Structure formats: structure tokens, C-alpha cells
């Protein structure tokens with residue numbers, strides 16, 4: 211603990227006995243303190259206001275104003291100035307009262323051992339210094355806190371700015387990306403569309419050659435023409451698929467309440483009419499509805515049901531089920547079959563264009579149907595996934611909006 215330098219300390223001694231004042235002054239000045247004097251309570255108060263001492267030695271028994279009253283006034287004037295009561299043994303009760311009123315210490319008169327005075331003065335000054343330091347520390351702390359708070363506000367404002375910039379950049383990128391996507395879509399659309407006419411010509415002329423020039427060709431030549439015809443047919447379905455895919459990505463989504471069960475039943479009925487020999491048992495949960503674009507949902511379901519229909523072709527007692535279940539408050543629609551199924555190891559390929567998990571010799575197809583299905587579901591803000599096991603059928607699940 212560093213003690214207070216006496217030279218810088220001004221002590222006021224208030225006592226009506228000049229002898230005591232003198233003793234104190236001599237003693238304290240010897241210790242290098244600056245000493246000023248108050249001859250009585252009233253005078254002491256005047257000097258106090260004028261000189262603002264660092265410490266007061268206060269007698270309790272004085273004429274005019276009583277020491278306790280002086281103490282109260284001093285406290286009022288400067289609550290943090292240390293006051294030591296100098297009291298006669300007869301007024302010890304007053305000394306205790308003075309301590310309660312805020313005096314810092316007391317010493318008894320007559321002060322036979324001035325070492326007691328010195329000890330009390332040093333003790334009180336040390337305490338005052340500690341209090342002062344503590345106050346300064348508190349102030350500094352508050353200053354630091356408000357500085358930090360300001361820095362934090364500043365940092366927050368910067369983060370907000372950065373976020374805004376980021377949002378603006380994301381928005382800009384999204385606009386650019388949407389434009390690029392649109393361009394790509396219309397390019398894909400135009401290309402597939404424009405490919406149709408020359409393909410039709412190839413197809414037609416091949417047919418004419420087959421119809422009118424067969425006798426001029428040997429059997430090998432005729433076989434090649436058959437291959438040509440099949441190739442152009444395959445290309446035609448590829449173009450069809452591409453056009454459907456790109457149509458599914460274009461245009462607005464017209465959301466409305468759609469009777470999905472009805473669409474499923476219509477598709478299955480149409481398929482049965484086209485292939486009456488297929489003996490398929492189907493179960494469609496009635497009255498399933500959802501908010502979606504009816505045209506796109508129809509295309510999507512045509513693909514899912516088309517697959518279920520196709521991949522149950524080799525299965526005895528084929529079943530196709532359509533329904534909905536609830537999970538975490540969300541509608542999960544499903545199309546389930548008991549057909550050929552597929553190996554879940556390749557599930558990642560399922561929704562990619564032109565990726566197939568079956569050979570064309572087993573099941574015909576171009577591998578674009580599920581890409582279209584996924585595109586439509588995503589445009590509705592939904593999800594699609596599948597579960598399957600080879601020879602045990604496949605179930606395709608989809609949602610229409612990511613509510614949860």
C-alpha cells in the first residue's frame with residue numbers, strides 16, 4: 211500500500227482549545243502536513259469551505275455550535291472528506307454517535323501519545339486514497355464500458371452494412387442467374403423444337419424408302435433402314451422429353467386448389483384404355499387435394515404413374531397405389547408400385563436427365579421423365595425422394611411446399 215505524501219495533504223483541526231490546536235499543529239507540521247485551524251465550530255466550517263482540506267480533526271465539545279452539528283454540516287458539504295473525532299472520555303457516547311453519523315475514526319483526549327494521532331491520520335488518509343482510487347477505477351470502468359458499447363454498436367452497424375451489401379449482391383446474382391437460366395431454357399426449347407422438322411423429314415423419307423423401294427434393296431439394306439427408323443423414333447422421344455422438361459421450367463406457376471386424386475384416376479383410366487391387357491390393380495385414396503399448378507402436376511403425375519405402370523410390366527399381380535400421409539404437419543404424397551424396383555445404391559442418379567437404372571432392352575425410355583418430375587416439384591417449393599428394393603417395387607414421395 212503506498213501511503214499518502216504528507217506535503218500534499220491539508221489538515222484542518224477544529225478545536226476551541228488553542229493548546230490542543232497548537233500541539234496538533236506542531237506535531238503534524240513536523241510530519242510535513244499542512245495544518246490549518248478552526249477556533250470553533252462556526253469558524254471551522256468557514257475555513258473548511260474556503261480551504262477544502264483533505265482531512266478534519268474535529269472536537270465534539272465546543273461552544274456555539276456543537277461538534278455533532280459541525281460534523282453533519284461537513285458531511286453535507288463534502289461527504290467524502292475524512293473526519294476524525296477528537297473526544298474527551300466523558301463524551302464517548304457522542305463519539306459513537308459521531309461515528310454513526312459518518313466520522314471515520316475517533317481518538318481520545320487528552321492525546322497523551324501523539325503516535326495514536328499519527329496512526330489514525332495515516333489510516334484515514336490511506337482509506338480516503340483507496341476510496342478515491344476505487345472511484346477513479348469505477349469511472350474508468352464506466353468509461354471503458356461505454357467505449358466498448360460504442361465500439362460494439364459500430365461493429366454491429368458495419369455488420370448490418372455488410373449484410374445489406376451481401377443481400378444486394380445475392381439479389382443481383384439471382385437476377386443474373388435467373389436471366390441466364392431463362393436464356394438456357396429458351397435455347398434448349400428452340401433447339402429441341404427446331405430439331406423436330408429435319409427429324410420428321412428423315413423419318414418420312416425412310417418410311418418412303420421402306421414402302422416404295424423395298425424390292426430394290428437386299429435384306430441387309432432393309433435391316434439398316436429399320437435401324438434408321440428406330441433411331442429416329444428414339445430421337446423423337448428424346449426431343450419430346452426435352453421439350454416437356456423445358457416446358458416444365460418455363461412460364462408462371464398458376465397455383466389453385468387441385469383435385470389430385472382425380473388427376474391420378476384419369477391418368478390410370480387412360481392408360482388402361484390404351485393397354486387393356488395389362489391387369490393392374492390400383493388404389494387411389496379419394497379426395498386428395500393440394501395447391502399447385504394443375505397442368506404441371508398432371509405432367510409430373512403422368513411421369514410417376516407412367517413409371518409405375520412401365521416398371522410393373524413383368525410383375526404378376528401388379529399394384530399401383532396413390533395416397534397421402536402426414537408427417538410433422540406436412541402432406542407427403544406417394545406413388546407406390548410392386549414392380550422391378552431399383553438398387554438404392556444408384557438413387558443419386560434417379561433424377562438426373564438421361565440417367566437410367568434399367569437397360570433399354572428391359573424397359574424402354576429416355577431417362578428424362580424423373581428430371582421433369584423433380585423440376586416441377588422444385589418449382590412448387592416441394593421435395594421429392596424415393597425408396598426401393600430390386601424386385602420389390604418402388605415408392606416415390608413428394609411434397610408440394612416446404613412448410614416445415
Ligand SMILES: Nc1ncnc2c1ncn2[C@@H]1O[C@H](COP(=O)(O)OP(=O)(O)OP(=O)(O)O)[C@@H](O)[C@H]1O
Nearest residue numbers: 517518521551566567568575576577578579580604
Ligand atoms: N417405378 C419405378 N420402378 C423402378 N425403377 C424406376 C421407377 N421409376 C424410375 N425408375 C428408374 O429411374 C430411371 C429414371 O426414370 P425416368 O422416368 O427419368 O426415365 P425413364 O422412365 O427410363 O424414361 P422416360 O424419360 O421415358 O421417363 C429409370 O430408367 C428407371 O431405371
Ligand SMILES: [Mg+2]
Nearest residue numbers: 517575579580
Ligand atoms: Mg419415366
